[in-house]
Amino acid sequence: MSTVGELVADHSRQFSLRGRTFVSVYPVFSRRARGISVGVNLNLDRGCNFDCIYCQVDRTGPLSPRIPPLKELPALVGEELSLLFEAISSGEFFSSPPFDDLPESLRAVRDIAFSGDGEPTMSPVFMEAATLARDFLSRQFAHGESPLLRLITNGTGLFGRELRAKTEEVFLSSGSGEIWLKLDAASQPYFDRIERSRIPFPRMMEGLEEIVMSLPVTLQTMVLDFGAPDMPGSFASDRRFWEPLLKQVESWARQGAKIRGWHLYGVARTPALPEVRRVDPERLKVYAGEARERLPFPVEVF
Ligand code: SF4
CATH class of the missing domain: 3.30.750 (Transcription Regulator spoIIAA)
Structure with missing residues (x-):
């Protein structure tokens, strides 16, 4: 059994559903999002242009043997998002450990958050994957309240005007996105x-x-x-x-x-x-x- 406190402390990127271990998409309980945050990790090599003293990413262990070629990563993100949201809508997700212990008030998906094991804006497929996630949310929640599309960033990829403008368009133009800047x-x-x-x-x-x-x-x-x-x-x-x-x-x-x-x-x-x-x-x-x-x-x- 997991308490809410334990779920807050457990931000493992390891998530399995029906025997399939996910590579890029990982649900966590987030105190700042006040519910479930569906993380997207594009930095599967754990590379980052910062080396924050408090970083939670363990860069010492071996990399996953299941890292796909970069050009296949956005499609994989799409596939994993579909599977996860299917399990959420069917009730399977909240009836399986550890999320079955969450109180009713916190059983909501608040966002799809680009965060992961490194700075997301540094990934060459960042914009492609973010666009795909935005389109996924607008299809999936065409008739209901959508989780936010959120970017958690140290800002460095947005120093360039072109990526900044595209990020604004993808994350903010629909009115249901946010940028959290370190x-x-x-x-x-x-x-x-x-x-x-x-x-x-x-x-x-x-x-x-x-x-x-x-x-x-x-x-x-x-x-x-x-x-x-x-x-x-x-x-x-x-x-x-x-x-x-x-x-x-x-x-x-x-x-x-x-x-x-x-x-x-x-x-x-x-x-x-x-x-x-x-x-x-x-x-x-x-x-x-x-x-x-x-x-x-x-x-x-x-
Ligand atoms: S920016 Fe994020 S991923 Fe990169 S070192 Fe800092 S905390 Fe870790």
């Missing part, structure tokens, strides 16, 4: 420590600014504590982390950014690195309170 640091030391990306920090901030000025996005910030006071190189998630972040978001808001909301959250699952710790929920509430006083959009804590 913003984990707004100062060089914390960007270096948390994201561990080769992308230069000034380029990152410039690119993120272009995105928030042109697309309606929900910002996502992971707030962490690191290590213990006696651990070399450790630091707490203190004012030096928080103040540049709040100032940056406030400055974007003043310049007319299209930010729809800001999610502040702590780690729900055990991160790969032992020195990464869960932030005190009280501190998250203090940060959210300060942000609400200074920003014109909702700030939520998870």
